[in-house]
Amino acid sequence: MYIVHFGDAGKMNNEERRLLLGGKGASLVEMSSDLGLAVPPGFVITTESFDRFQKDRSLSFLEKELVQAMSALEASTGRAFGSPENPLLVSVRSGAPVSMPGMMDTILNLGLNDQSALGLEARSNPEFASECRSRFEIMFRDVVLQRDTIHVDQIPSDVWQQLHLAIEAVFNSWDSPRAKTYREVERIPDHYGTAVTIQAMVFGNTGNESGTGVLFTRNPSTGADELFGDFLPNAQGEDVVSGSQQTFGLEEMKKIVPNAFHELSEVAKSLEITTTDMCDIEFTIEDKNLWILQNRVGKRTPIAAIRIVVEMVEDSTFPLTREEAINRIMPNQLESALEMDQISSSSKVLAKGLGASPGVATGSLVLSADSAVEESDKGENVLLVRPETSPSDVHGMAVSQGIITATGGLASHAAVVARGWGIPAVVGVSDLTISEGSISFGDQIFSAGEVITLDGT
Numbered sequence: 001m002y003i004v005h006f007g008d009a010g011k012m013n014n015e016e017r018r019l020l021l022g023g024k025g026a027s028l029v030e031m032s033s034d035l036g037l038a039v040p041p042g043f044v045i046t047t048e049s050f051d052r053f054q055k056d057r058s059l060s061f062l063e064k065e066l067v068q069a070m071s072a073l074e075a076s077t078g079r080a081f082g083s084p085e086n087p088l089l090v091s092v093r094s095g096a097p098v099s100m101p102g103m104m105d106t107i108l109n110l111g112l113n114d115q116s117a118l119g120l121e122a123r124s125n126p127e128f129a130s131e132c133r134s135r136f137e138i139m140f141r142d143v144v145l146q147r148d149t150i151h152v153d154q155i156p157s158d159v160w161q162q163l164h165l166a167i168e169a170v171f172n173s174w175d176s177p178r179a180k181t182y183r184e185v186e187r188i189p190d191h192y193g194t195a196v197t198i199q200a201m202v203f204g205n206t207g208n209e210s211g212t213g214v215l216f217t218r219n220p221s222t223g224a225d226e227l228f229g230d231f232l233p234n235a236q237g238e239d240v241v242s243g244s245q246q247t248f249g250l251e252e253m254k255k256i257v258p259n260a261f262h263e264l265s266e267v268a269k270s271l272e273i274t275t276t277d278m279c280d281i282e283f284t285i286e287d288k289n290l291w292i293l294q295n296r297v298g299k300r301t302p303i304a305a306i307r308i309v310v311e312m313v314e315d316s317t318f319p320l321t322r323e324e325a326i327n328r329i330m331p332n333q334l335e336s337a338l339e340m341d342q343i344s345s346s347s348k349v350l351a352k353g354l355g356a357s358p359g360v361a362t363g364s365l366v367l368s369a370d371s372a373v374e375e376s377d378k379g380e381n382v383l384l385v386r387p388e389t390s391p392s393d394v395h396g397m398a399v400s401q402g403i404i405t406a407t408g409g410l411a412s413h414a415a416v417v418a419r420g421w422g423i424p425a426v427v428g429v430s431d432l433t434i435s436e437g438s439i440s441f442g443d444q445i446f447s448a449g450e451v452i453t454l455d456g457t
Contacts, residue, residue, distance in 0.1 A: 002052070003065045005043045005072060006032045020046050022095030022195035027295045035274065037267060037292050041076045042090075042199030043069045045167060047097065050193035053171050059164055066163075069198070077200045082159035086123060087116035089132070089201040092166040094173060096194045099296050101241075101420070102391045102413045103182045104173040104194060105143045107166045108236060109136035109201060113157040128206060135236065144169045163198075170196045178391040185398050185421065202291045204284040205236050209257055212237045214411035215250065215264060217272040217279045220300040220419050221358050221410075221456075223307030227268060230409035237282060237293065240411055242388065246428055247409035253285075260290045271295050276320050277328075278308050280416075299420030301358055302333035336422050343455045350452065351441035353404070353429035356415035358457035361402030361424040364449050367434060369396025371448070376400075383454060385432070385439055389414040397423065402454045406432040424456035 001020065009017055009029040017026035025044035032039035045062065052061055059066075070088075074080050079088035089111045094104035109132045112120065121129035140155050144165050156162055173179060174194045183190060204212035213231035218224060230247035232240050233256055239245050254261040264283060267290075271279045280298035284291045300308065309325035312318045336359075343360055363381035366372045369392070372384045376399035384400040386393060388408045397403060397417055403425040405414045410427070418425035433440045438447045446452065 001046055002049045002062055003043055003045055003069050004029075005069065006039065006041065009033065018097050019192075020048065020195070022047060022097055022197070023099050023296055024093060024095030024294055025195050025197050028197065028199075030274070031271070031292055031295060035270065037270075038290055039292050040200045040202050041073060042197060043073065044095070045196040045198065047193045047195050050171055050174070050195065053168070054193070059167060062167075070163075073198070073200060079200075081111055082113065082116050084115035084119045087111055087119045089116075089120070089136075090163070091197075091199050091201055092163070092170060093197045093199070094170045094194045095197050096174075096188070097192045098186070098188045099299075100179060100182055100186075100188065101299070101416050103179045103394070104176070104391075105170050106238065107136070107139045107143055107169075108238065109133070110140070110162055110166055111159045112136050113159060116159065124206065128203075131205060132203070139238075140166070143173075167196050170194065178394045181395045181398060182391075185394075199293075202284050202286045202293075203236070204232075204286060205234050206287055208234055209288050210234055210285050211253065211256065212240055212284045213247075213250070213253060213282075214240055215268060215281045215283065216298050216411070217268045217281070218298075218300075218304070218308055220278065220280075220298050220304055221355060223300065223304035223311070225311060227265060228410065230411040237284060240409065241282075241413060241416075242390070242408075246407055246430075247411070257285050257288055260285050260288055263290050267292060273319060276312075276318075276324075278304075280411075299416050301419050302336040302422055303358060304419075305329060305333050306337055333422075343453065347453070350444060351429050351431040353426040353432075354410055354415075355456050356410055356412075356427045357403075357418035357423060357425040359402075359422070359424035360453060360455050360457075362451060362453040363401045364451055365439060365446055366396070366400075367437070367439070367448050369393040372396035372400050383452065385434060386414070387434055388412065388427075389417070397421070402456070403427075404429060404432065404454055406430070406434060418456075424454055426454050426456055 006029050021044045031037040079086045081088045089109050092107045112133045117133050204210045211233040212235050215229035219228045231253035232247045278298045280296050282294040312320045313325045363383040366382045372382050375382045381401045383402045385404045387406045403418050405427045408427040431442045
């Protein structure tokens with residue numbers, strides 16, 4: 001089975017969906033078909049397609065089904081792929097059976113060329129169309145043109161060629177160094193492969209009553225039963241998770257789009273009960289309208305993991321049994337929670353940011369992932385300091401005792417990976433400036449190799 005539409009997977013059980021459609025695809029099917037939530041229409045190119053592509057090194061086997069699937073997507077949206085009047089734009093995203101946040105590739109706004117850009121401009125405005133095309137071209141160059149496995153040197157004007165190259169790039173990203181490193185740390189089998197999700201675009205960058213964000217149904221650092229996350233007005237999804245921009249809390253969303261916030265709060269409750277676990281939900285607001293883009297079990301710290309299962313079991317209305325809860329907690333999580341240090345209140349504070357992942361870490365400052373690996377191999381404890389982290393930094397993050405970033409929010413790449421791996425982290429340190437071989441917190445300068453301590457709590 002090579003392509004499955006969101007509405008055509010109703011007879012599969014959850015495990016069949018996850019293995020065939022990947023975590024993202026299975027979640028989108030559940031939310032759109034089973035729960036009736038507002039999910040942009042789309043389809044999944046399955047993990048069986050990935051296996052076939054690995055053997056053939058070509059998408060020719062997929063051609064007929066792909067054309068039919070895109071035709072169905074055109075019919076459901078009332079837009080046409082590559083149209084100069086009313087163009088359909090799509091996102092192309094990876095989706096492995098086990099969550100690998102940020103490790104593989106994504107392309108947004110695919111389907112833009114000179115003609116379709118004019119159509120997008122006609123139905124919106126020149127500034128919006130220009131921003132969408134610029135974002136598409138940057139992502140396409142980063143994901144497709146800079147990969148050795150793809151033999152093209154410029155963005156094709158043919159939207160179908162764009163789509164084929166993007167699908168190939170997502171499949172190939174399964175074997176990227178960052179994805180392999182993440183799988184080694186998380187002990188994810190190499191044979192799983194990835195699915196590819198194709199979805200009609202919705203836009204969080206259409207104005208001041210639009211935006212994008214990530215919501216956790218509980219606090220992933222402490223486990224507290226409270227909505228927790230990041231929101232960025234007039235932006236697209238990658239702006240939040242990349243950590244490249246300073247985000248706002250959900251309270252800001254409540255002020256800007258109160259009705260959408262209330263709807264999101266209700267969706268969060270529903271998804272947590274359905275999932276029987278803390279959820280990590282990606283969403284977009286387009287002109288006050290809420291769209292749900294993804295739901296997965298959220299990464300959390302060891303302390304949060306323990307508190308969450310205890311409170312869920314103690315809540316008689318929550319569908320989690322005591323046995324299920326106990327099986328979720330691993331011995332190493334208990335050990336980590338018991339061993340967590342604290343810093344003396346009399347310690348000198350150099351700077352403050354957002355406590356993204358709790359715990360205390362002391363180490364030598366390193367300014368790149370490669371340096372982190374080099375110093376760690378010598379037996380040094382290191383703190384990785386970056387403007388923001390990206391998936392290409394995971395090999396350095398995996399060997400670091402702590403992580404500090406200048407930008408990014410609580411749902412940024414650095415925050416999510418650090419929490420999942422139990423690494424103390426502080427993100428969004430506004431006083432942090434990084435130079436060649438040194439950093440500064442305000443007017444206090446530190447060279448690479450100097451030792452400091454961070455407290456992620």
